[in-house]
Amino acid sequence: MGPLISAAELAASLGEENVVVLDVRWGLDDRDAGRRAYEAGHVAGAHYAHLEDDLSDPDSEVAGQMPAPERLARALEKFGIGDETMVVAYDDDVIYTAARIIWMLAVLGHDRAALLDGGWPAWLAAGGPVDSAPAPAPSPGSLTVTPRPQLRSEREDVERALAAGLPLFDCRMDETWDSAGEHIPGARRLPAPGLTDAASGGLESPERTRERLAELGLGPEDEVVLYCGGGVSASRAWVALRGAGYDRASVYDGSWSEWSAHPELPRERHGGDSG
Structure with a gap:
């Protein structure tokens, strides 16, 4: 299946044994906003997964980092996710x-x-079944881990990419980019919101994404590192690239939050002055 599922397709799949729906609504400035939204109403049968409490590494020096693969797998199994599970995730955006x-x-x-294409708003617009009671606790799943470390970059990987001249794209939203005033040297702008369809709120077409990336000189066979402020917007861009056939993209998980915390690392002011 591609990266998107329509509200109608999801509605037809609800109740199937191997389908797990995760409500991952979350607020950057209000960490409990998503939980409150879930309690007010959610896709019937969906489980609430908190980005920080359930799906981030509590021991990392950088907030919001992906847990070690085995640890993440155990967390996901609690939602009933196993090897044969189709996972559908949605949020407000x-x-x-x-x-x-x-x-x-x-x-x-x-x-x-x-x-879920269009997220929670699309589900409401389609008249999908809604519940406000928590979904019953599922039987734990069994999720086999076959890690793909090439999809996740760490700081040392980015340093090597810079030395090798590999493409690096900054996916921060305009307001985050503007307020930071700096970026990793050589990084080109690819704001994640620009990869969406303004009318539907979903991903733009794969064809348009390929055209956009070709204009930036990037081909499907090229290796590329994506980063943002803390790894979320870069994940957003990664999904768009993957849907367009760019299989050699990785997300720098620590992103600018980690890079900027190390004064010994190079950075460049917007406009070209290196520091």
């Missing part, structure tokens, strides 16, 4: 935190996953 979950599943080696 179809390719924000939900895309982060799809990327993490791919790093684990689990490709049976999709985003």
Whole structure:
């Protein structure tokens, strides 16, 4: 299945044994906003997964980092996710935190996953069944981990990419980019919101994404590193690239939050002055 599933397709799949729906709504400035939204109403049968509490490494020096693969697998199994499970993730913005979950599943080696096209607003508009009671606790799943480390870059990987002249794209939203004032040297702008369809709120077509990347000189066979402020918007871009056939993209998980915390690392002011 591709990276998107429609509200109608999901509605037809609800109740199937191997389908698990995760509500991953989350607020950057209000960490409990998503949980409150879930309690007010959610896709019937969906489980709530908190990006920080359930799906991030509590021991990392950088907030919001992906847990070690085995640790993440155990967390996902609590939602009933196993090797044969089709995972559907949604949030208020179809390719924000939900895309982060799809990327993490791919790093684990689990490709049976999709985003609800249009997210929660599309579900309401389609008249999909809604519930406000928590979904019953599922039987734990059994998720085999076959890691794909090439999909997740660490700081040392980015340093090697810079030395090798590999493409590096900064996927921060405009307001985050502007407020930071700096970026990793040589990084080109690829704001994640630009990869969406303004009318539907979903991903733009794969053809348009390929055209956009070709204009930036990137081909499907090229290796590329994506980063943002903390790994979420870069995951958003990664899903768009993957859907367009760019299989050699990785997400720098620490992103600018980690890079900027190390004064010894190079950075460049917007406009070209290196520091």
